[in-house]
Amino acid sequence: MSTYTIQDIQKKLDEPMPLIGLYIAAASAVCTLAMTADVINGFRQKRLWFPSKYFSLSATSLTLLTVAMKLPMDFNTNLLGITDWFAKLNSLIFMSTAMGNFISSLGSMNDKEILSNVVALGILVITIVVNVWIQLIQLHHVIGLEYVTQFLVPTILMLLLLVTLVSLAITVPTTKRNMESKYQELHKLALREEEAVKRTIDKHMIMKYWVMAETSNPQFVIGRSVVCTSSALICLTAAIVLLIPYSLWFLANQRVTLEHPRSVYGNFTLWILAIQCIGVVVGTIAPTFRSFVAISFRCSTSRGKNNKSSLKDKLFKTETYWVQILVNWRDNFSSLQIQQDKCRKYLYSAKWLVLNFFIGVQILIVVVSKLLLYVFVLLTYPFAHITNKFKVQYSSNIVTSSDETELDLSRYVLLLEGEPELPKRILKNFCRQSDNMILIGKRKQPQNLIDLLCKFVNFSGVIQFDSTNEVPSLHSQEPSNCWTLPLLTLTSIAIALPHVAEHKRKQLVSSVNEGLSLAKLIEKTLDTNDQLVNIRKSADVCWVGVALYRKWQDVDLRTTSHKCKNSKDVLQELSSKAETSVIEFKREVKDDFLMENPLNWPVKIIAANSMYRVGRTILLAYKGENEPTDEELFERLSIMIADILAACLTNLARVITTMCHRNAIEKRERSVCEAFILLGKTEQVLELLQQRDWPSLDTDKAAYIEEWRSLFHQDNQSPAVSTSTSGPDDAMETSMSNADRITVTVDC
Template sequence: MITRVQKQLNALMPWIGLYIASASAVCTLAMAADAFNGFRCKKLWFPCKYFSLNAVSLTLLAVAMKLPMDLNTILLYKSDWLAKLGSLVFLSTAMANFITSLGFMSDKEIIANVVALGILVITVVANVLCHVIQLKFLGAKYIIDISFPTISMLLLLARFTALAITVPTIKRSLERKYKEKHKEALRAEEMVQRRETIFNIDNQRREMMKYWVMAETSSPQFVMARSVVCTTLTLFFLLPAITLVIFHIQSIVQVKDLLLAQRPTSVYGGYTRWILVIQSIGVVVGLIAPMFRWFVAVGFKCSTTNFYNFRKEFKIEAHWIQTLVDCRESFSGLNIRKDKYYCWKCLHDAKWYFLTICIGVQTFVVLVSKLLVLVSALLIRPIVLCFIHIKIVNNDQSGDDINTNPNLSRYVVLLEGESELPRRIFRDICCRADNMIQTGRKKQPKCLINLLTKFVHFNGVREFDSNQIPSLHSHSQKPPNCWTLPMVTLTSIAIVLPNIITDRKSNQLLGAVSEGLYFAKLIEKYLDRNGDLTNISNAADVVWVGVELYKKWQDKDLQKADIKGRTHKETLQKLSDIAEKTVTNFMTDTNNFLVQDPLNWPVKVIAANSMYRITQTILLADKDDHLQTDEELFERLSIMISDILAACLTNLVRVIILKCHISSIKDREQNIRQAATLLGESKEILEILEQRELPSLDPEKAANIEEWRAFMKQDLAATSDEIANPNTNDEHVSIKIEV
């Protein structure tokens, strides 16, 4: 009976083998993706992007470790125990790969993930020990073979824990140093803004490069990767990996025989061999990141000028043990009852002695790591210096400029005791920023640039909405304008004009406004800090989707005869009537509370109110020019849109600067990357704005279209007074963009 049940259970084991192989393949692909991403971005310290320490990766590794944790299945074949050995090396490889992901975790996440990893490793080691004890008949060779990866995993776990303990202190130290460099960069930026125009892209590139260098060198993952403890992890799983390769070579004949065999070699069927192959590939792929991190750290050490100052080399910096020291002193200041005094004293003493031992172990681990890195650097230093010398000579002969702006080296963020940044790595960091700017230049908005060439002044900001148009809601304020809503409304009107000769003009205008809305939305997102205009910009988004994709406004087809009239005046009046009906229906059907606050109106009502006011403004202005054709009106609307876009885009540099000043350690690098790309995309836009004379408007007010309108109305009144009084001087100065 038992035998029959066992056979039935064994019949399902090949499916378990397939599950193990699949989980191993996913981990291998994730490590390969990180390796590819590191090469693609020229980050040879290989940040963890796809394969990091989290619940998903730990679950996959737990599935992949089924063979060494299987106590009920006897694996006697060569491929079976080799697959078990490969699983242990595979786990060590995974640990060495995702150790840098600790840098972007919170303190609670670090504790949870490291504890979970420790439970997994200890469980695997315990199961392996049970196998070693129970299966003594396999011989001493099996015990020796399996001991290498087992010891390696325990050493890796110890070093993993040692590095995890220091991460909170390291991040606080990095943040403090980053803020110091950031203040220095801000002072330099203010001096540049006083001397030079903000729209010069070369000036902005130099300023952005400082923040990029700070963000890259202060990245916690980069700091983890170049630390001595992380670097020496490579050496602790390199020996088991080499052992696995040797066993593969020795077993090549047996594996060939097994592949030709018709019957399965274990209860897992033929999937045991697949597990062995996939996990072996994972070990080879997983070697890439740790080995290159080792080279990076040794390169750091080789580049230092005081290389033979051994006293300084073996100094234990405070951040390595500060967390443990803080924990050791954490009981001070507690109110302890007298009847519990003895128990608290014993507990405090036990904790103090335990943490003192931990501090000693941590110090020993750091010293051994420093020694291993130093020995490695001593061995390869002559080769590195020779290679660097040859490369410098070749670059000098070819005329290449390898000396990136030396002033940027002041903004490199280093921890206490870290070696200076090698010139090659520093140059690669700067080159990545330049590459991002160049990538942005390839994506410059051509249609938008063509539209911006039409603007000469900013009168369209004032002219699109006239105060002479009576409000449809006299008992409440009208909704304020944002940058995007009048652009979308004017474009909707332009493409519905009846007698435009070709559709090419309309399509070009749609393309230009679509490109312009991308920048305008960024400006509204970053400069509308209180979110007051969110509902207004949402109305523009809703309208634009219909206009761009379906040529519809408020579900009305702009190409049909019920919208288009015989003349543009008829068309404008139809649009105005539809918009007026939408607003008045809302006023009559809605309670007074919602009507009084225009920021809470539905987006369709906000869009309809904008359409009503703009169409009525155009009709009012059209009374003075009865001979204006549809083509002329289209051109006039295009210029008006261009004026609004140009006024909006004067805030673009301020948005780029704000993105560089993001303080969140997680988002800092990504935001500066986006700012660099945005700077490249806006190159020609900034050049156009640099050639224009801009009104003297406060930077905070320049972010709001209503402030622009108020300023330009005052300016118009001042101009009228100047005509009446020629002695009045009207001066214009450039907008000064401040953060």
Template sequence: MDDYFMDCFDRSPNCSQFQDEYILKETNQKDYGGPMLGIGIYVAAVSLVCSLAMAADAYQGFRQRKLWFPCKFFGLNAASLTLLAVAMKLPVDLSSSMGGKADQLAKLSSTAFMCTIIGNLMPSIGPMDNRDILLNVIAVSILVITIFVNVCIQLKTREISIEAFEAYGISIEHVVVMFFMLLLLVILSFSALAVPISKRILELKYRDMHKTVSTEEPKESNTSREDIFKDVVRKYRLLAETGSPQFVMACSATSSTSGVICLMVAVLLVEAEVRMWLYFQVAPDSSSDYQWSTVLILWIQSFVVIVGTIAPAFRWFTAVSFKCSKKESNNYRNELKVEGYWIQPLAEWKEIPLLPLRIRNRKCRKLIQNAKNLILNFCTRVQVLIVVASKTVCLISVFVARPILSGLDYCKRLQEKVTRNSHKGSDTEPGVELDLNRYVLRLEGEVDLPERILKNISIAVDRSIQKAKRQQPEKLMELLEKSSGFKGIVEFDSDQVRSLHSEEPPNTWSLPVVTLTSIAISLPNIKSHIADSLLCSVNEGLSYARLIDQTLENIEDWINLKDAANFVWVRVELYRKWLDEDLQRIALEGKTYRENLQRLADIAKDYVMVLRDVNRGREHEPLNWPVKVIAANSMYRISQTLLLQHQDNHQSNEELFEQLSVMIADILFACLTNLPGVITRKCFCNAIEKREESVKLAARLLGETEAILNTLQQRELPTLDPNQVAYIDEWRTSIKQNNFAASTALKSCDDKVI
């Protein structure tokens, strides 16, 4: 029984009143402490989610040999900020008494956890636009300042220092970690100022290099087409990766300094935990309302700190290794130079007048203008101080690491020399002979990338292509072998079919293929494995046809046309249904293919005629038709065309199925002549955030379609303007006008670029 209950006998004869108050206090404490265990478990679970996301980023960095560790799974956004707000429950809790060893260490691990998170998130501000950078930095600042203020209150009220200063001795760690947390916030905030200008500089350099790459000719006239494409992909991969805002931010001096700070914070936390463990020689205990969940939070967040330190520490090490690869210079003034893009935003803001402020008093306007200039001047000095200090830290790290890295590099070169002598006459790595350093984008003051980094990027491209070669569309190749010309492009839709409306929507590559496949499945007496084989072949072909449709110049106007093919194909492939009609049931119920074709034509006509009632007044805008109506119009025209072509009814179901397969093969073959242009376009991407993924897609396409590209090179093609070859209707018009035959003048598909 505590002192409060014992003193009740001395304070008043009404002891029962104090006893009731004591019982009420104990009951309220139990009621309050009950949910706190669940809250603690929730905090531990959220911390574990953060650790898994950072571990995934670390794994991807090692796997892809990107030791600057891009933020792919854990970046600065609304979701991560929400998780952080939950994970920071302990250091901002002012209402719970937490005097146990685990409680004190858990608060320290939470603040260390916050430091590690800031260091990890720094590269993720690179791809953001100016508004997102401002909002996210403000959100992080509010969270960090809240943690700082609450911890300071606990230090002042000795909530953290209860028995800790004398017994546990970890108050100094709290102070140091809090200082590092504020320092990391300042570094993050001022580093964000340089992002818009650096992105602008990189964008200009990227477009200049794009002009250079697009006009370059192969060094050797006998270079194969595959090698030419490989070189183009390598060049654009270098442009995309070295020009990535995340890469530039991760390799900056401020990012490497944040890595040093995160490493120091992790060492401080480990030192405090080891010292606590050795001093007491017992496991940490908790005396708070969070009960044993505090220990769980402690170990999970300590694990997060260790895992989260990997990326910032390796970014620092990578930046140091880049510097060490550079020839040693005694001109330290240039090494500590502050480039213009660091302070240019502040200089631009200083020149902006305060026009939006409607203040008539001249003295007030002058006072506000002077205050603004004073604040910006102070921020400029702080920015210069941060950059110089960061470069100083990097320079000191280089002095320490240069002898070690030089020794390791010497041993590595010696080993490579021995290996090269033992394998004389072997082939060299592909792409090494290309001068890759010309295609690296750099900001002012950045060092040249080491040769091994450039070689790794080149080898990564070759590996992507080789991996894609093992995934070539074999079923599609079997289907394309049935094509011997391009008659199917004209035959699938006849001009003799009466239109249901005055205007018809244009054809895309995908929709006729989907419609013809649907008709083929609906034919009677077709074996299931043959129909399934056709579906597999068409599915592989449509993946490329969609990419080609997406590269059309009028993509925004043709959205409904492209959605119609995707809408129908999902149902055809998965459920064997065209819209709501069961194709397998139609195949079983129909006696002849003419009956099934007429049935499909009637169903499609009903869909199209609904347009007159539902969308009255918009029938003359075929590009705006609903996707079902566009699909039904295609089905009606193709079904009627096939009925006109087979009026004699002497052809068998299997023969018609084979004819439809040939039509599909002809259309897909013509469509795939655009692949070289698609690969070229995927290498160049306007959106800076999507460039790397776009180049990766180009490499994958090059590997997957190698056999198709070789076949296209051997096929004779109609003479079409490069602006026409992407459109199926242009093919139809050209073939009709020129009465195309295999012996006419032909043009290689290598000259066809979308």
């Protein structure tokens, strides 16, 4: 029987350690790449407060950091190894850098997420600090005071960063509510201005919402705050702390009394060291630039002696939002669910003392942060003054039209109590960003849809696709129509017609595909009650088969086109199969009272009912003497599709403005960005619709196709399908009005 020594057992235990080192290096690399992506994204969008998009405080990032922090929390690692020594020290600075990058992401969380994530981060930081301090206590006699200090300072900086992060987390809910209330007031002002120019959309109208969304963006509010500046200075200090021992080792070439045993993680310790060094360098960029943003705010509003009289008030005054939540907790007596008055009295007094202490700490953090920021403003003011003077002289030689815009937009800037006014260069940057987003949209213009809309003359196709009076219903209640369902049905019929060139079929499918993406957005945005969710879903489900496989449900449209002799046969086959599906379904669910409501029908049955009605309506055209040819009917269906799409797209202006203000404060910036892109994307579509007259229909009713049909029925318009290829009847023009014409202006 073989015997193992302690060294043999230890060697066996150390064998998997290099793989664990690889795991640590991989986790560190993911964190570094995420911080790098945020830095690149900030520079690309010229947002020097660097919003956290890829590396934010979340369960995923905390798990990765826990893995990356394996070295400083490992008691078994030989601390006397020079590589392990630097790797452990570097890991602590890496953690501090990660915390500095986390801070702005607090703005994108709700209250529960902030609480859970900050508590989890606090547990991780305290665990690391305690582990490091235990190791230092055990080895301080061996390694000496100099090396103990090198580890002690980073842990203290980590705790300071945790304190500043908690300080900001306490203020986030209050600042969000303040910003939201100010936003709603300005939104009312903007709505009053929009009522004067009904159904009009241009870049400057959206710019109001863009400025409001950007300046109230919680991440930007945190990034320009004084406490965030303090955290940035701590991160910068941590990077300098890391630089000192490296300088002593590599540059000064001083002798270190440490031994050089081999690391248990093998060569992967060097990988961890290199990757986390890169992470520290890259991760310091965002916090440093955030401090420059806060400094530039103060420098841009400094005017020398005029500010000295109120300087004391500015430095030592703590705005309400910094301590509002703590004050609410302190004054909330009803939260103590204890019956005995004596115990309640003692607990309330204890709570009062504890929260008063935390309020004092919060005030101290804010005041110290303001003092630090003021010192840096004094140091950088001469340089900033010279730079601003150069910029003014340079910009005076360039003729721009942005001054008038800035004056109009400055009243839509949202600021917290005590914040200085927004620098003009940031307002100009907002304008440049809006131009870039519109250009992005212009590159995505739906050219196939535009070609199809050129066939549009008036909106007669809205009523002609379904003859309500002449086609018998298969059910006591008819499902309501949405915009996308008749588009799907008409397109399915059109591409199934025989003797039609294949390139025309492909062109129609491409055009409708582009139009459906806009129609779906309109329905999703304006159908606030979600009454037509199941109807819209039926169109989505069936369109996949039509667009990709040329199949309407189980019917192969290509086979139908080749098998049938003419269009009449195609219509009869499709409508008959659809009718059979609906009748069989009704027979199966005869005793199910839920199915009495067509909105509860399966999506395929809703689509089948639409095919039955549309197919039967088009067959009415064959009652006359002059039956249309296949090409003529295809052209007529294309015109009907164009009419329906045009009617649907008249809601684009309302959708764009709705996108600007409907979402929550954390998502509003992205929504306004999408509105700018949509404005650029649909510029030609809006200009094309501007050339036509619109019906006198209320904007709320214009979002629904059934309201359009009701209006045309009231005007006694004929639902018969025209067999002429020259276009729809001119009789529809009697219901049109110039009063609601759209105007679109896109300046770049």
